[in-house]
Amino acid sequence: MTVVGPFGLSVRDQALEADVQAGLAAVEEGLLEATKSEVPFITEAAQHLVRAGGKRFRPLLVMLAAQFGDPYAPGIVPSAVVVELTHLATLYHDDVMDEADVRRGVPSANSRWDNSVAVLTGDFLFARASHILADLGPEAVRVQAEAFERLVTGQILETAGPRDGRDPVDHYMDVLGGKTGSLIAVAGRFGAMMSGADETVVDVLTQYGERLGVAFQLADDVLDIASDSRESGKTPGTDLREGIPTMPVLRLRERVERLGLAEDIALAELLASDLSDDARHAEALARLRVHPALDQARRDTVRYAEDARATLAPLAECDAKAALVELCDAVVHRAG
Numbered sequence: 479m480t481v482v483g484p485f486g487l488s489v490r491d492q493a494l495e496a497d498v499q500a501g502l503a504a505v506e507e508g509l510l511e512a513t514k515s516e517v518p519f520i521t522e523a524a525q526h527l528v529r530a531g532g533k534r535f536r537p538l539l540v541m542l543a544a545q546f547g548d549p550y551a552p553g554i555v556p557s558a559v560v561v562e563l564t565h566l567a568t569l570y571h572d573d574v575m576d577e578a579d580v581r582r583g584v585p586s587a588n589s590r591w592d593n594s595v596a597v598l599t600g601d602f603l604f605a606r607a608s609h610i611l612a613d614l615g616p617e618a619v620r621v622q623a624e625a626f627e628r629l630v631t632g633q634i635l636e637t638a639g640p641r642d643g644r645d646p647v648d649h650y651m652d653v654l655g656g657k658t659g660s661l662i663a664v665a666g667r668f669g670a671m672m673s674g675a676d677e678t679v680v681d682v683l684t685q686y687g688e689r690l691g692v693a694f695q696l697a698d699d700v701l702d703i704a705s706d707s708r709e710s711g712k713t714p715g716t717d718l719r720e721g722i723p724t725m726p727v728l729r730l731r732e733r734v735e736r737l738g739l740a741e742d743i744a745l746a747e748l749l750a751s752d753l754s755d756d757a758r759h760a761e762a763l764a765r766l767r768v769h770p771a772l773d774q775a776r777r778d779t780v781r782y783a784e785d786a787r788a789t790l791a792p793l794a795e796c797d798a799k800a801a802l803v804e805l806c807d808a809v810v811h812r813a814g
Contacts, residue, residue, distance in 0.1 A: 491797035497549050498801075501541040501558070502534055508559035509566075512606045523599040524606075527566050530584045535694065536561045536665040539805070543669025543683045545798035546676075553618075553672035556610050560622065561665045563607040568629065568661075570600030614672070621667060625660040632656020636722070647728050654695045655688065662691030679793065686789045686802065690809060693782035697813035699724040700775050703766050704813075715763040719753045725778055730771035745769065779813040 513524035540558035544551070570588075588596035611622055632653045640649035666687030670680040702717050703726050717724050723731070727749055734742045745765050753759040766772060783806040793799050 494545065494797045494801065497545070498538065498541045501544070501549070501555060502537055504555045505534065505537040505540075505558045505562065508555055509562060512559055512563060512610060513603070515602075520599070520602060523595055524602055526584070526599075527569060534562065536565055536662060539662065539665040539687060539690075540669035540672075542798050542801050542805070543666045543675075543687075544673040545796070546670055546679045546683070546793070547673025549673060551673050553614050554669060557614060557618065557668035557672050558665070560607045560611050560614070560618075561661060561668060563603050563610075564622070564626070565661060567600040567603035567607070570596045570603070617671070618668065621664060621671075625664045628656040628660035630656075632658075632660070646723070647725075647732065650723070650725065650728055651692065654692045658695040659688040659691035662694065663688035682789060682792055686786050689782055689786035689789055690806060693779050693786060693806070693809045694812075696725055696775065696779040696782060697809050699726060700772065700779060700813040703763065703772055715753075715759060718749065718762055718766070719759055721750075721753070725775040726766060726769075726772045729774040729778075730766070730769060733771060733774075742769075776813050780810050783807075783810045 509528050510525065513521065513528055515521045515524065537558035540554060540561060541549070544554045607622075611619055632655065635649065635656065636653045640646050663684050664687070666683035667680060670683045675683075699717075702714060702724060705714060718727070730742060730746055730749070733739075734746050745762070748758070748762050748765070751758065753762055787803055787806045790799055790802055
């Protein structure tokens, strides 16, 4: 058993491992090529997060999905580059919105330069992704456009918050489906579609990607509370400081509504207060780390990962399917 990529997926089949490793290496080269500009400063800013590394979770999924058709088809690597460029672009924008200082263990673009540079660099990456996408055909353009619309809609829904009478957890799941699930679904779809896999397989891997993407983000919610910066590559409690209600906070509020315990109410009030103060922020983080709401968020992660695993049932048994199943386990492991 060997380990593939920064995400740490173990692959038992040597041929599959070789295909995935070669594909990810080609994607890395494609990312560096796509982020070059005649203007040296643009190249530096655009390659800032590329060179910082990352899990390459989306390209990995493209490579595994491609195993259900021709894994050497010419559109596979470019489509993986498109998905990762789109993801990277959203990170530049997210860090501006969140006023984040660290991303992938290095200073965020907005803290290294400024917000304008970060936003425009994200736009540059979107443009380069679109340029590559144009060569992949109108169906690929349509798939990416629909996913991008969902991604932006998810971000807007998060910013606007749930409408009156809407269950906050249900609203949040819609946010995650758009913000994270949509693009990971595209990774599964592109890998299968570009490889010429059967349409039923394409549909299965699209649904799998969507559900795995939600589980992936729920795991990130847990990591934002439970990990230190060495594990997550960003400052712990960033969402707490910004007042963004992720799943652990939503489960705490739900518990307050249901049980009305004094200690839960006190923690909810602390989380709703100004957490720009470092001492207050550290207290909130420490108390939430040992609260049952965090365990509930972990169970939510497991449930969505198991949903993703169940989606794979119609696929024939093979090494690629086994790797996709293990990817579900890897997501759960991230959440502890």
